[in-house]
Amino acid sequence: MTTAPPPRPARTPAQVYRQSLWLLTSRDLKVRYATSFLGYLWSVLDPLVMAIIYWFVFTQVVDRTIGYEPYIVFLLAGLLPWMWFNGAVGDATRAFTKDAKLVRSTRIPRTIWVNRIVLSKGIEFIAALPVIVIFAMIFGAQPTWGVLWLPVAIVLQAILTVGLGLIIAPLVVFFRDLERAVKLVLRFLFYASPIIYGLGDLPHGLDFWASFNPLAGIISLYRASFFPDQLDARAVIIAAIMSLVILAIGILVFRRMVRAVLKEV
Amino acid sequence: MTAETVIRVADAGIRFRRNRRGRRSFKDLFAGSKRRSRPNEFWALRNVSVEVRAGEAIGVVGRNGQGKSTLLKLVAGVMLPDEGAVEVHGGVAPLIEITGGFVDDLTVRENLYLTAGLHGMPKREIDERYDEIIDFAELRDFVGTPYKHLSSGMKVRLAFSVISRLEEPILLVDEVLAVGDKAFRDKCYARIDQLLAGGRTLFFVSHNERDLKRFCTRGLYLDKGALVLDGPIGDVLDAYNRDYGAGITSTIVD
Numbered sequence: 001m002t003t004a005p006p007p008r009p010a011r012t013p014a015q016v017y018r019q020s021l022w023l024l025t026s027r028d029l030k031v032r033y034a035t036s037f038l039g040y041l042w043s044v045l046d047p048l049v050m051a052i053i054y055w056f057v058f059t060q061v062v063d064r065t066i067g068y069e070p071y072i073v074f075l076l077a078g079l080l081p082w083m084w085f086n087g088a089v090g091d092a093t094r095a096f097t098k099d100a101k102l103v104r105s106t107r108i109p110r111t112i113w114v115n116r117i118v119l120s121k122g123i124e125f126i127a128a129l130p131v132i133v134i135f136a137m138i139f140g141a142q143p144t145w146g147v148l149w150l151p152v153a154i155v156l157q158a159i160l161t162v163g164l165g166l167i168i169a170p171l172v173v174f175f176r177d178l179e180r181a182v183k184l185v186l187r188f189l190f191y192a193s194p195i196i197y198g199l200g201d202l203p204h205g206l207d208f209w210a211s212f213n214p215l216a217g218i219i220s221l222y223r224a225s226f227f228p229d230q231l232d233a234r235a236v237i238i239a240a241i242m243s244l245v246i247l248a249i250g251i252l253v254f255r256r257m258v259r260a261v262l263k264e265v
Numbered sequence: 266m267t268a269e270t271v272i273r274v275a276d277a278g279i280r281f282r283r284n285r286r287g288r289r290s291f292k293d294l295f296a297g298s299k300r301r302s303r304p305n306e307f308w309a310l311r312n313v314s315v316e317v318r319a320g321e322a323i324g325v326v327g328r329n330g331q332g333k334s335t336l337l338k339l340v341a342g343v344m345l346p347d348e349g350a351v352e353v354h355g356g357v358a359p360l361i362e363i364t365g366g367f368v369d370d371l372t373v374r375e376n377l378y379l380t381a382g383l384h385g386m387p388k389r390e391i392d393e394r395y396d397e398i399i400d401f402a403e404l405r406d407f408v409g410t411p412y413k414h415l416s417s418g419m420k421v422r423l424a425f426s427v428i429s430r431l432e433e434p435i436l437l438v439d440e441v442l443a444v445g446d447k448a449f450r451d452k453c454y455a456r457i458d459q460l461l462a463g464g465r466t467l468f469f470v471s472h473n474e475r476d477l478k479r480f481c482t483r484g485l486y487l488d489k490g491a492l493v494l495d496g497p498i499g500d501v502l503d504a505y506n507r508d509y510g511a512g513i514t515s516t517i518v519d
Contacts, residue, residue: 016385023382027375105359105366106383107342259345263281 013109020108021116024099028120043124044131047079054079054196066197068227070139076132077223078195081153084125085161085215086186091117092165093172093179100265110258114165118158126154136226146224146231153221160214160243166250170257173264194219199232211235214242271354271435271466272317272340278348279335280306309335311348313492315485319355319434322467324481324498326505332490333470337361337437340468356385356433360424360441367423369413373404376412377427384431394430401452402426422449429456436460437468454479474502 011019033039055072067074095113096103103113136143172178193215199207210216211232217239223230283305310332317323325333338344339351341359367376377398381391399405402422407415415423421441429436438457457480461467471477477484477498484501486494494504 011385019385019387020383023379027371027379099368101362101366102368102379102383104343105362106380107357108383259347262344263279 021112024116025120044128047083051075051079066201070141073136073141078219081222082195084121088118088121088161089164092168093182095169096265103265114169118161141226144228146228149221149224156243157218159247163247163250166254170261173261211238214239268318268320270316271319273352274315276349277313277346277351278311279346280308308490310490320464322481324477324484325470327487332487337439357435358428358431358433359437360428361439367412372409374408398426398430435466439470
């Protein structure tokens with residue numbers, strides 16, 4: 001009946017990569033959106049509730065001297081990217097363990113196990129962007145030409161997050177403690193990054209050191225959409241260099257460890 | 266035979282840790298691979314060289330834990346050798362995990378699309394073959410059932426059905442057929458015969474002498490991680506039986 005294997009049109013490695021990456025990413029999104037009634041709303045609700053809490057504390061309770069008006073827009077411009085970063089780095093700790101069976105039985109390029117997390121969280125982030133637009137309209141924040149920095153911010157953040165994911169994902173397979181350590185560091189980083197405040201709100205001198213946190217430069221790029229003064233060239237350049245260095249380290253660590261990871265998963 | 270070489274295993278070796286507690290240190294990570302200290306490791310395979318030509322059917326023989334499955338995993342590309350090289354030309358359909366690597370929480374249908382897709386089958390082709398795969402696995406009434414609720418027989422049926430339909434030139438089968446019931450096993454055998462007749466290359470791990478003789482022409486005998494003999498399947502089985510008595514037919518399942 002069956003004759004020789006029908007030659008399947010040869011596909012380039014890039015096509016194979018894309019197909020597998022998209023299969024896993026869309027599955028992640030489907031699971032999150034299709035299985036719950038509120039679906040999409042959940043990815044908006046989370047940053048929204050946080051933003052409202054901080055807005056309430058800093059505008060209604062405490063006499064605030066940080067950030068810009070309207071504060072809720074200022075806050076969301078930092079919180080939404082943070083949710084992407086936090087979610088992707090947090091999930092990267094389980095990149096290999098969560099789908100161990102698939103990792104063990106397929107030969108797709110292994111970086112996909114990390115990149116699919118960054119991509120699916122990134123899509124959720126972009127899907128949540130309309131929230132800022134709505135609040136900007138309600139509170140009358142004017143978009144500026146700084147909005148052109150948005151793609152740069154997204155690319156930089158993707159580079160940074162992929163780099164960190166490539167470092168963390170394989171290491172967690174061997175050092176289980178790292179999973180909790182990462183959670184702790186993330187909590188610290190939330191307050192150490194200019195999310196509820198701006199880089200300029202820091203005491204003089206401290207802002208220099210704070211700009212070595214790549215998130216500082218990246219968030220200043222996001223905020224430039226509404227608050228052009230927030231754009232801090234020094235912080236952005238440092239963020240770009242740091243992100244690329246972290247990505248390079250990530251690729252190195254990942255290459256070194258992938259053999260051992262495949263034996264261990 | 267002048268068929269082209271599809272699998273070339275050159276001096277391949279892979280080592281594993283003996284115990285789970287053997288921690289790797291950060292120092293290990295950055296030290297050169299030669300200088301690393303690895304007290305608790307053993308070579309699951311070492312100095313194994315094999316060349317396989319298109320259309321060959323190869324049976325892998327050896328006692329448990331001698332490296333048979335590891336060799337298949339290297340050929341499947343799901344593990345990477347620490348030494349030497351494994352080159353595979355053409356796609357591989359690997360049936361090496363008894364469960365086929367399906368995800369517990371997804372339904373049969375979702376698993377089928379995910380796994381076939383990750384093995385490189387374009388969506389359009391999966392659509393075309395979907396009915397055939399489900400019917401072969403006899404899971405028509407269970408397409409919406411989460412994978413974890415299937416019986417172990419059903420799981421194997423699904424795995425074999427999907428993997429054998431990937432239409433890849435190389436098929437790897439690792440003892441999974443021992444699990445299904447007889448009726449399904451016969452179906453699988455018929456399917457393997459069909460694939461072999463169609464010019465596929467087969468890599469077959471089994472403890473069942475009858476099966477090995479039925480499908481394979483060439484045998485590889487692995488012992489303690491080394492390739493002891495590479496020859497016609499009859500000679501290989503004789504050598505194995507000589508070394509370990511005639512126990513091969515009685516131990517069907519691992």
